[in-house]
Amino acid sequence: MWYNNLKPAACAAARVQGTRPCAGAQSFEDIEPCKAAVCVRKRGDVMSKNGKIIIIGGGASGLAAALAAAKECGGQCVTVLERLDRVGKKLLATGNGRCNLTNRNAAPEHYHSADTARLADILERTPPDAVLDFFGEMGLLCDTQADGRVYPYCYQASMVLDVLRAALERAGVDVACSCEVAEVEKGPGGFSVRTRDGRAFSAARVVLAAGGQAGPQFGTDGSAFALARMLGHSVAEPYPCLVPLRCAGFPVGLKGVRANCALSLYLDGRCAGTERGEVQFAEYGLSGIPAMQLSCLLGPGVKKAGTSVDFFPEMAFPVLRGMLEQRCASGMFASLETLLLGLVAKKLGHAILKSCGLQPLSRAPGSLSRREVNALASALKNWRFAVEGTLPWTQAQVTGGGVPLAEVKTEGCASLRCPGLYLSGEVLDAAGDCGGFNLQWAWATGIAAGRAAARGCKKQNTRG
Numbered sequence: 001m002w003y004n005n006l007k008p009a010a011c012a013a014a015r016v017q018g019t020r021p022c023a024g025a026q027s028f029e030d031i032e033p034c035k036a037a038v039c040v041r042k043r044g045d046v047m048s049k050n051g052k053i054i055i056i057g058g059g060a061s062g063l064a065a066a067l068a069a070a071k072e073c074g075g076q077c078v079t080v081l082e083r084l085d086r087v088g089k090k091l092l093a094t095g096n097g098r099c100n101l102t103n104r105n106a107a108p109e110h111y112h113s114a115d116t117a118r119l120a121d122i123l124e125r126t127p128p129d130a131v132l133d134f135f136g137e138m139g140l141l142c143d144t145q146a147d148g149r150v151y152p153y154c155y156q157a158s159m160v161l162d163v164l165r166a167a168l169e170r171a172g173v174d175v176a177c178s179c180e181v182a183e184v185e186k187g188p189g190g191f192s193v194r195t196r197d198g199r200a201f202s203a204a205r206v207v208l209a210a211g212g213q214a215g216p217q218f219g220t221d222g223s224a225f226a227l228a229r230m231l232g233h234s235v236a237e238p239y240p241c242l243v244p245l246r247c248a249g250f251p252v253g254l255k256g257v258r259a260n261c262a263l264s265l266y267l268d269g270r271c272a273g274t275e276r277g278e279v280q281f282a283e284y285g286l287s288g289i290p291a292m293q294l295s296c297l298l299g300p301g302v303k304k305a306g307t308s309v310d311f312f313p314e315m316a317f318p319v320l321r322g323m324l325e326q327r328c329a330s331g332m333f334a335s336l337e338t339l340l341l342g343l344v345a346k347k348l349g350h351a352i353l354k355s356c357g358l359q360p361l362s363r364a365p366g367s368l369s370r371r372e373v374n375a376l377a378s379a380l381k382n383w384r385f386a387v388e389g390t391l392p393w394t395q396a397q398v399t400g401g402g403v404p405l406a407e408v409k410t411e412g413c414a415s416l417r418c419p420g421l422y423l424s425g426e427v428l429d430a431a432g433d434c435g436g437f438n439l440q441w442a443w444a445t446g447i448a449a450g451r452a453a454a455r456g457c458k459k460q461n462t463r464g
Contacts, residue, residue, distance in 0.1 A: 052457045054203040056181050057210035058082030060091050061425025063164045064446030065207045070171035072454035078173045083180035088161040090218035099157035102128045103436035105148035110437045112296045113430045121410040126444035138167045149436050205420050205453040212399025212426035213238045224427045232417035233403050240396035241296040241431040247285030247385040251351040254281035262313035263290040266306045272297045289434050305387035311380050321377040328365040337361040352379050398438050400431040412452025413445050422449035
């Protein structure tokens with residue numbers, strides 16, 4: 001495989017003038033910019049108006065599009081316009097600062113979209129192996145885990161960004177930071193792009209890769225959807241995905257408590273999905289990967305939602321009830337306060353007992369009736385809470401909704417509404433599960449869009 005046979009020249013990926021690795025991010029919320037990081041600029045701060053391809057957005061998908069376009073079109077000008085003062089800021093937060101680059105098991109069942117058939121076609125055209133080859137050519141060594149997750153070998157998201165930026169430098173791609181696009185207009189001769197500070201650009205092809213609405217602190221505030229509408233596209237109502245759940249009437253005092261369990265989401269009284277893993281309890285409700293996965297099912301228009309926590313998914317209800325009856329009769333536990341020790345976290349146990357009306361905690365377990373034991377077993381197997389919604393966009397990792405996939409070609413992600421426009425990444429209606437699936441979508445659609453945009457330019461030049 002490519003990652004076992006790197007050439008010495010690949011080490012050049014780490015030599016970007018004026019850069020250094022950023023400290024590994026510890027959480028999605030706490031990302032500090034690398035003070036030494038500067039944007040790559042080859043021909044000054046403003047692109048020549050004779051430029052051929054403009055990439056709007058310097059996130060994962062936009063950078064992939066820029067590099068794919070530069071590789072395909074040879075000496076043609078490619079420019080990235082990024083609204084923040086640096087590219088790839090959100091990328092540094094992925095995988096808790098380790099950057100879960102992709103997942104070898106990327107398949108439609110790991111995504112949420114209104115058009116799974118077209119999504120599958122797009123995924124098949126640029127599979128994970130193609131993405132790994134893309135990074136392998138830049139010198140990035142990767143490590144694949146047993147569950148299919150792929151990380152940079154050094155497990156630092158900053159290294160992925162440094163490799164990308166070094167590749168942009170070598171390819172001669174212009175990157176204009178602090179350049180927020182306000183308007184894009186399609187005319188007979190191509191596209192006119194205007195920024196909020198009054199700069200004007202022109203291009204034969206435009207790739208819209210400005211992200212969705214999740215994580216506005218990283219520059220993705222939903223403005224890409226306004227640009228898509230300017231160019232004739234519709235937008236399915238965006239909603240936050242991979243975000244913690246807010247629950248009504250949630251017990252106090254559980255902040256920081258964790259439990260391995262099965263978490264189910266109910267929509268309008270029907271079970272919409274179940275996820276197993278470590279659930280994190282908070283003052284507002286539920287977090288952890290199971291809760292965040294299920295949040296993707298809470299699309300717009302959901303009227304009634306609820307969750308069910310099963311602390312013993314491997315144990316049938318009669319077995320659990322029998323175990324509780326034995327514990328109550330054994331005389332081993334002096335009070336209800338200690339009855340659930342060894343089964344669930346102490347704080348959880350007390351909260352569950354209280355939810356069943358089993359108080360005071362000083363009560364002897366042997367005094368519980370069969371009905372009360374049944375209620376306790378039911379709570380341990382099916383502890384229910386109403387879902388009020390999710391935490392805000394600042395806590396979301398990805399956007400659901402967006403430009404419908406029916407409005408782009410599955411080959412190259414070319415717009416069917418606006419010739420010369422290509423869309424990639426989170427602006428499209430596709431939200432992936434945790435585990436590298438969203439970055440796979442970003443890289444795959446970015447590579448496809450950038451390559452197709454460059455080929456379109458070449459065809460146009462040939463005709464001219």
